[in-house]
Amino acid sequence: MCERGPMKPLRNEPKLADQSEKAASQSWRLTGKLSIDLGAIAHNWRSLDALTAPDCETGAVVKANAYGCGIPEVGRALAKAGCRTFFVATPEEGATLRAAVPDALIHILSGYAPGEATAFKAHDLRPILNAPEQVADWFDGPKGPAMLQIDSGMNRLGLEAAELASLAPLPGQITHVMSHLACADVPGHPQNPAQIAAFDQMTAGMSVPLSLAATAGILLGEETHHQLTRPGIGLYGGWPYDDARRVVTVEIPVLQVRDVAPGESCGYGATWVAKRPSRLATISAGYADGLIRALSTGNATGYIAGHPVPFAGRVSMDLITLDVTDAPETRPGTMVELLGPNQSIDDLAQMAGTISHEILTSLGSRYDRVYH
Numbered sequence: 001m002c003e004r005g006p007m008k009p010l011r012n013e014p015k016l017a018d019q020s021e022k023a024a025s026q027s028w029r030l031t032g033k034l035s036i037d038l039g040a041i042a043h044n045w046r047s048l049d050a051l052t053a054p055d056c057e058t059g060a061v062v063k064a065n066a067y068g069c070g071i072p073e074v075g076r077a078l079a080k081a082g083c084r085t086f087f088v089a090t091p092e093e094g095a096t097l098r099a100a101v102p103d104a105l106i107h108i109l110s111g112y113a114p115g116e117a118t119a120f121k122a123h124d125l126r127p128i129l130n131a132p133e134q135v136a137d138w139f140d141g142p143k144g145p146a147m148l149q150i151d152s153g154m155n156r157l158g159l160e161a162a163e164l165a166s167l168a169p170l171p172g173q174i175t176h177v178m179s180h181l182a183c184a185d186v187p188g189h190p191q192n193p194a195q196i197a198a199f200d201q202m203t204a205g206m207s208v209p210l211s212l213a214a215t216a217g218i219l220l221g222e223e224t225h226h227q228l229t230r231p232g233i234g235l236y237g238g239w240p241y242d243d244a245r246r247v248v249t250v251e252i253p254v255l256q257v258r259d260v261a262p263g264e265s266c267g268y269g270a271t272w273v274a275k276r277p278s279r280l281a282t283i284s285a286g287y288a289d290g291l292i293r294a295l296s297t298g299n300a301t302g303y304i305a306g307h308p309v310p311f312a313g314r315v316s317m318d319l320i321t322l323d324v325t326d327a328p329e330t331r332p333g334t335m336v337e338l339l340g341p342n343q344s345i346d347d348l349a350q351m352a353g354t355i356s357h358e359i360l361t362s363l364g365s366r367y368d369r370v371y372h
Helices: 017-024 038-049 062-069 071-081 091-100 114-122 132-140 161-165 191-202 215-220 346-350 356-362
Strands: 033-036 085-088 107-109 124-128 147-148 174-178 248-260 280-282 299-304 307-310 320-325 333-338 368-371
Touching: 038 071, 062 356, 071 085, 071 091, 085 091, 091 107, 091 114, 091 124, 114 124, 124 132, 124 174, 215 320, 333 346, 346 356
Parallel strands: 033 368, 085 107, 107 124, 124 147, 147 174
Antiparallel strands: 033 248, 248 280, 248 333, 280 320, 299 307, 299 333, 307 320
16 A cells, blocks of 8 residues: 655755765664673673572573574573573574573473474473473473473463373473463562462472572562573563663664654654654664554654654654754764663663563564674
């Protein structure tokens, strides 16, 4: 569908900003820059590890390409910090991590299917068995160490109490029994004590190590820690771990700057209309780069040299326009901060009506990635 409006008559005066700006710099690139602070990730892991007792191991969740930050790079940084146990979503992610961290213990959160036996064997992967048929398929097939997930009340994955009872005694190659909290990021939610009680009841008398807490669960306190925790979003600087260091910076270059008169509009649907003589800057990123369309007019802000510059008009696939009237030094090549010192992943997520997990995992492949 074409969203183009009627043609405007040509003007005699130039619409683009001062042409001298065009030659201001020939060194900048069209590509946005995504910077990832591996030191901050390692610091966040150590800090979360310090919240639990010495006999409680702290693992790391690096699924979804380490929440968009890169499995190989993040895996190596966490291993150097002392992490030994990792969680990914699929065998393919497990193979990527194995190549980067050869001695890691790698667990596959989605479990096991018989068609994946070759990948599990080739890369020494450990499934988290989530259903009776997965248990049967694993021990009839590859065998080897595995975790077992039980359902303590989330009703997503895991064996029910009766299914768990039918396994008694547990196969000797089950290394841990785990579950997952649905509402740990809301400390006062009544489902938290209900799930903790259900987990304790279902695992009573077991001699294997237990695991219940992800990032939010760690923050609930020691009753959720058991013998292994599985932090995810807290490693990458996200809520609810308020003490986390920020990990990701996103900066996008300005492609073009123009002046518009009061009453002129900008972008698809003409949703933004100038209320004063204004200056607009268009940057080279859009929803194809994870800057979702919900960040359109009125919902989001970028920063230029620490000054806020609001989005103007709709976010499109490759382009975003911002009102830089109050940032008069803006020119082609100026970098606009969308994530960084002035704006966290949670800030941007709130503007988009989503969560930091979605912001991070949506960041696309077109950025120049820089690791620190």
